[in-house]
Amino acid sequence: MRVSLKQVTKAYHQNSLVLKNLNLDLAEGGFLFVAGDSGAGKTSLLKLIVGEEFPTSGTVTCGGIRLIEGAGSSLQIRKRIGVVHQDYRLMKERTVFENVAIPLFFGRHGRSTKPLNFMGSAALRLTEEVLQSLGLSTKLLDAKVKELSGGEQQRIAIARALINKPDLLVADEPTGSLDHDHTWTVMDLFQKLNIQGMTVIVATHDRDIIRKVRKPTLHLSAGSVRVDERDGACIF
Amino acid sequence: MYFLKAALLGIRRRLLSSLLLVVGSSSILLAMAAIGLWSNWLLQQNENMKAHRSVAIFVDSRNDSDVEDVLTKIMQVKGVDSARIISTEEFQSFLSQHFPDLAAAVDGLGLDIIPRSLEVFFSKDIHYFERLETVRTLEGLSGVQRVDDGMDRMASALTSIRWLGLGGYFLLFSLYGVFLFVCVGHYQNLLYSEAQELSLVRSFGATKFMIVLPWIFEGFFQSVAVGLVVGVSLLGGKTYLLEVYNQFFGTVGYDPFHFEFTNLLLIIFASMILSFLAHLFSSGLALLRWRLH
Structure with missing residues (x-):
């Protein structure tokens, strides 16, 4: 899914300019890191891309559809985007299965236009597959999320973002609570999915990951932008 | 299936507030049913008195x-x-x-x-x-010497009865207003307490209808419970209070208060419908007022 931002400015209050005149064009199947210190605007940028926030000025386009507040088309685009939130946003009273499989019901699966039967065996199979790909045991399916460790919860959030095979994956600090091995399990999976055609945007302040993965990086610093373009997939 | 499960889970998670809402709703609807029945009976008395009124004629x-x-x-x-x-x-x-x-x-x-x-x-x-x-x-x-009409006395009695009956209907609508107010408050609270989960579901592309559907199921289950509570309470009232009531009003010349089984079924059904409509209206209103991205 192609992602374009044109002259995007985002301010929450009159004196708090988070992003200023940002231009970004990420081609379909591209991979982009968004780096920067805390408060640099990484999360705000990702929220603009997934349509959770809207720009003060400028336009955001995903998959050729301009994201407009309240528009039904924005809602349709969300079904094609997998999001890993920095704070996980899990339903802690519910089971792992309910958390991971829920996008299948509200959204879609892969290229299919119809939602899957939430209680059907296909949903269970897909949940097991995605958990295994992230190094999680399928025995956790019936466990309540609140009973899991921070690292497990983070991987549950990633599994939920990936289960419906989205066209665009937007991950905000997806490895913040993971140990070294699990961090690389996740990053390897992201790269594998990117090779298969998924557009991936990862916000991180882990320089080690950015250095080793070697993908284009957008450095945000107090609203200004510096680009470290490595493979030409990203045009600014 | 998901919506149904979400509704049942919601009731279980908010068991106390759900129970309180059912009890509160039942009390209001029970009062409405009692007032409605009584008002109806009063207005019926009014009609009966008009229809069966007679005059005395004295012959010279x-x-x-x-x-x-x-x-x-x-x-x-x-x-x-x-x-x-x-x-x-x-x-x-x-x-x-x-x-x-x-x-x-x-x-x-x-x-x-x-x-x-x-x-x-x-x-x-x-x-x-x-x-x-x-x-x-x-x-x-x-040949007619005098007609004892008694119109003034009767007219004032009829007016009083009619106003009482109409007052009862007014009270009935007012109570439903209170019931709606309670329901709107309930869903407003629900919205605040589950804002994060609703935002999450919305981020997966859920429409507003998808968000409100579990609430509609929840409202349906609660309405069924409300109807049953109202029915059982009225049945109890019929068994223990009706005789006392009729003994009292019978002494002042009113017709006995009849409460048929079909009326009971009708009230149970009406309570369920009124309760469900209030849930529908309140949940829809809460969602409309919430600014969803």
């Missing part, structure tokens, strides 16, 4: 053939349904019963002193002004 002659003659004339007047001659013995007995303090004096009266009278019944569908016109016509008939 004591001669049987004259009285028969007046009766024939009365039966030809428009608006009169039936009429009958009251015998002097019946009249004396009526006086003795209704004025027991004067019973001895009344018994001492000679039958030839008591005036001859007739009781006239109006047609059931007669209008107020038509009845006035009929009374005027009766007063003008030859």
Whole structure:
């Protein structure tokens, strides 16, 4: 899914300019890191891309559809985007299965236009597959999320973002609570999915990951932008 | 299936507030049912009193053939349904019963002193002004000495009953307003307490209808419970209170309060529908007022 931002400015209050005149064009199947210190605007940028926030000025386009507040088309685009939130946003009273499989019901699966039967065996199979790909045991399916460790919860959030095979994956600090091995399990999976055609945007302040993965990086610093373009997939 | 499960999970998670809402809703709807039934009964009494009202006509002659003659004339007047001659013995007995303090004096009266009278019944569908016109016509008939109409006393009684009945209906609507207010508050709280989960579901592309659907199921289950509680309570009321109520009102000449089984079913069904409509309205309103991205 192609992602374009044109002259995007985002301010929450009159004196708090988070992003200023940002231009970004990420081609379909591209991979982009968004780096920067805390408060640099990484999360705000990702929220603009997934349509959770809207720009003060400028336009955001995903998959050729301009994201407009309240528009039904924005809602349709969300079904094609997998999001890993920095704070996980899990339903802690519910089971792992309910958390991971829920996008299948509200959204879609892969290229299919119809939602899957939430209680059907296909949903269970897909949940097991995605958990295994992230190094999680399928025995956790019936466990309540609140009973899991921070690292497990983070991987549950990633599994939920990936289960419906989205066209665009937007991950905000997806490895913040993971140990070294699990961090690389996740990053390897992201790269594998990117090779298969998924557009991936990862916000991180882990320089080690950015250095080793070697993908284009957008450095945000107090609203200004510096680009470290490595493979030409990203045009600014 | 997901929506159903989400609704059941919601009820389980908010068991106490769900129970309180069911109890509160049931109390309001039970009061509404009782007031509605009572108002309906009062207005029915009003209609019955109008329909069965009669007037007494005193004849200026004591001669049987004259009285028969007046009766024939009365039966030809428009608006009169039936009429009958009251015998002097019946009249004396009526006086003795209704004025027991004067019973001895009344018994001492000679039958030839008591005036001859007739009781006239109006047609059931007669209008107020038509009845006035009929009374005027009766007063003008030859041989009629006096028509005891009692219109003023009756009119004030009828007005009081009608206002009581209408007041009951007003109270009924007011109570439903209170019920809606409680429901709107409940969903507003629900929205705040589950804002994060709703935002999350929305981020997966859930429409507003998808978000509100579990609430609709929840509202349906609660409405069924409300209907059952109202039904059981009314059944209890019918068993233990109806007899006492009728004993009291029977002594002042009202018709007995009948509460049929079909009425009970109707009230249970109406309670469920009213409760469900309130849930639908409140959940929809809460969602409309919430600014969803």
